[in-house]
Amino acid sequence: MGVLWPFLVIGIFAGSIYGLAAMGVVLTYKTAGVFNFAYGAVAMFCAFTYWQLHDAWHLTAWLALPLLLGVVAPLIGLAFERLFRSLVGTSAEIQIVVSLGILAVFQSAAPILYGGQTRSLQNLFPLSTFELGSRLHVGYDQLATVIVSLALGTGLWLLLRRTRFGLATRAVVDNRDLAAMIGVNANAVSRLSWVVSSVFAALVGVLLSPSQGLNVYVLVVVVIYSFAPAVLGRLRSLPLAYAGALILGVVQSVLSRWGSSGAVSDIEASIPYLALFVLLIVLGRRLEESGSALRPLARASATGPDALDRSEAARTDPRRSRQRWRFFPSQLGIGAAGLLAAGLVLPVFMNGPHLVDVSSGLVYASIALTLVILTGWAGQISLAQFSFVGVGAFTVGHLAGAHGSNFLLAAIIGALIAVPLGILVGLPSLRLSGLYLALATMAFALLMDNLVFVRTSVSGGYTGMAVARPRLFGVSFASTTRFYELALAVFAVFALLAFIARRGAIGRRLQMLRDSPVAASTLGVNLTATKLAVFAVCGAMASFAGALYGAGHQTVSPSNFAFSASLELLLLVVLGGRSLVSGALIAGGLYAVQLLAIPASIERYIPLTIALGVVNMAQNPEGTVAVVRQQVREIMSVLKPMERAVERREPPRALSRESHPGRMPRLAAGVGGAGGGLGTRGNAGS
C-alpha cells in the first residue's frame, strides 16, 4: 500500500482540478440551463492568454493573473451569457450545437492569435516539495492547488446556499419569468454565474497546463473528464460533482501505477468516458426528470415567429396540398438531375488533386447524410458518427486486399460490424434525449478512440493503415476520375434512397420519433425497436461510406476518426441544413472547400469562419438551404400574380353533418354558428 501514496497525492491534485471544472460546468447548467461543451476550450483559451501575458510579454504573475481572472475570463463569461440568452426558448439540440460551435471557434482562434505550437506554461506555485510522514513528498504546487480548489468550491457552495444570490438563482432556475415578476433580476443572476464559471475555467487552464502541456486539444479533452463527475451530481449538486471528481482523479492516478503505456494506460484514459456512459444509462430517466423544469422552454421553438412566416406561403392552398401527395416533385427531380449531370461533366474541367478533394467532399456528403437521417429526421443527436466511418475504413483496410479486389465484400462486412455497435450507441437513446444523449454518444466516440482505434492491431497505430482503391466486378476504380465517379454514384444512390424514405412511411415514422415520442407510442410505434433500428441503419450506412472514405484517403489513422471529426461533421451538417438531403451535400461541399488548395494565409481562417457560421445558426436553426429557400420563396411571393390572394380568402369547406340526425339536434345550434370559425383566434391557448 505504501507504494500507492504518491499516486494518491497526484490523484487528489488532478481530482481537485477536475472538481473545479465540474463545478463550473454544473453552475451554468444549474443557473442558465446551458451545458457548456466549450468549457475546456475556455480553459485552453485562458491558458494561452496567460502564456501570452506572462511568458511572451513578460508581465509578472502578480499582474498577469489578476488581468486574466479579473478581466479576460469575466469578459468571456459575459459574452457567453449574452449569446445564450438569445437562445432561451430554442431546443436543447440547438444549444448543444451552438456550444460545440463555440468550442470550434476557440480552437481555431487560439492558433491564429497565439500561434499553433505547443507551449509550456510555468507553474503558478513553487515546485519545491515537503515531506509528509516518512517517505512521501508532496509538492507545494499540489498542496496549493488542492487548497485553492477546495476553498473556491466551498465558497461557491456557501454562496448558493446562504446568500440572496443563491435564493435568486434557485428562483430563476425554477421559473425565469416568475422570478423576474417578483423582482429577481434574472439576467444579473445568470451573468454572475457565467462569470464565476468562466473564472473557474481560467484557473483550470492555468493550473493544468504546466503538467499537461498547452495546446489546442489537450485541455479540451482533459476537461471532458470532468463531465462524468458533473453528471454524477446530476448536473445539480456541487458537492457530489466535487467528490466524484476527486474519486475519478484518484482512480486514474492509482491505475497509472501499473503502467504508463499499453492496455492499462488505455483503460486509464478511458475511465472518465466509461464512467460518463455508464452513469448516463444508470441515472437515465432521473436525469431527464431533474432537467424537466427547462423543457417547456424548448416547446416554443416549433411555433416561433419564423415558423409562422414560413407557413404563410403554404396557407390553405389546395393545389399545394395536392403537390405534397406526389411522389417526386418535378422541380426536385430537375434539380437533382442537373446536379448529377454537372457532377458527371466536372472531370472534364477539373483533374488531379482538385478532383480528389471533390471526391472526398462527395464521400463526406454521404457520411453527412447518415447524420441528417439520424439527427435531423429522427431527432437522435449523435456525436459518434465518425466512429462508424472508422469501423468501415479499418475493416476495408484489413480485408480488401492490396488491389482492392475484395472491396465490396469488405465494405459490407464493415457495415455489418457497425450494426451491433449502432445498437450499443442506441441504447442510451431509449432512456435519454437531447443533451444527455449527446453526452452519451460523445462518451461512446471517445471510448472508441481510446480503447479500439488506438490498438495497433486494429488501426495500424499512429502511422496508420493503407487502404486500397476498390476493384468492383473486374473494374478498377484506382484512377482519380474513376474513384470520383464511384463517389458520385454512391452519394447519388444514398441521396435517392433517402429521398424515397423521407417522402414515405419511413420518413414519417422517424419524424414521429423526433416530434413527439409519447404520441408516437400511443399511436402504435414501438419506440425501442424504431430507435435501435435507426441507430443501426445509420451506423451501417456510415460504415459503408467509411470504406470509401478510407479508399479516398488511401492511408487512414485513428486521428481521422477521432471524436473531433464527429464534432466537425455535426457542425457542418447543421450549417448545411440538418433535416435536408441537400444539407448533407452542402456539408460535403464545405468539407471539400477546406481541402481544396487555398493560399495558406487564408486557409487557417476557414475553420473559424465555419465555426462562427454555426454559432450564428442560432438565428436560423434549419440551416443554409432553408435560409436560401426562404429568401427565394419571399421573392416569388412578391412576383406572384394577383388572383392567388383572392383565392386564399375563400372560407374552408363547411362540415357535412346531416348524416346522423338522431344524435345531432342537441348540438346543431352551436355547430351551425361555428362553421369555419374553429381556430381563427390565434395562438392564445398554446
Place this chain on the structure above:
Amino acid sequence: MSLGASGQAHALEARGISVRFGGSRALDGVDLVLRRGEIGGLIGPNGAGKTTLFNVVTGLCQPSSGSVFLDGCEITSWTPHRRARAGMTRTFQRLELFARMTVQENLLAAREASVRWAVFGRKMRDSQREVSEVMEMLGLAPLAARIAGDLPTGQGRLVELGRALCSSPKVILLDEPSSGLDSAETSRLGAILVEAVANQRGEMSALLVEHDMSLVMELCDSITVLDAGKRIAHGSPAEVRANPAVVAAYLGTEGGSSPLAGSTGMRAALGGER
C-alpha cells in the same frame, strides 16, 4: 357493472386501479367501465386523478395494483404501442402534435403506425383514402399542407382527434379536448366526436376527461366521477347530476372545507404526472 346488454365484454374496463406517487395515493381502487359504442365521461375536481387514470389505461404509467381490460382481454402489463395496435388511442391535454410535419402527414403517420404493412400497394391507397375522409369529416382538408406546429390550439386539437381516428381505434381517450377552445369550437368538436362514434356503429367507443360540464352532460351516455383518487359516482348524466356526493364534491371546492381539502397537496404531488 355487468356485461354489456349483448353479453359481450366491455370495450374498456379497469378494476381496482391504485397508483401511488411517493407517499400520496393518486388513485385508490378505482373502477371504470366503458360499454361498446358509447361515449363515456370522466369528471372530477382538479387533482382527482383523471389524467393519471388515462395514463394507466394507455400504459404510460404502471398502476401499483388493479387490472385493465380491453375488449375483455387483460392488458395491464402491455406497452403503450401494443395497446395502440390492439385498438386503443388517445389525445393529450397539452398538445402532442408532430409539430414539424404537415397536418396530412400527421394523420398518415398515425394510420401507418396502427395498420400493418400500410406502406405498400392497395393498403397504401386505402390509407390515403382513409386519411382524406377523416380530414374531410373534421374540416381539416384545407389545412392539409399546413405545418401542424403552426396551427392554433383549436385546430391542433382537431388534428389530434383526426390522428386518433386515423389509427382505426376501438377505444379513443380524449384528455380535456375542449381546453383552450371557445364555446363555438367546443360544440363543433363535440358534434364531430358524436358523428365519428356513430359512424362506427358500435365498433368504437370514446372516453373523455372534461371540465366543460355542459359538454359532458350533452355528449356522454355514462359518467364516472372521481374525487381525490376515489370513484364517488357512476351512472347516466341525469343520475350523476342528482347524486348528492357529486354535488358535495363540486360545491365543496368552492366552500373550502370539504373532502377535497387535501386535494391541493395531492395535486402538487401529481405535478409530474405528465
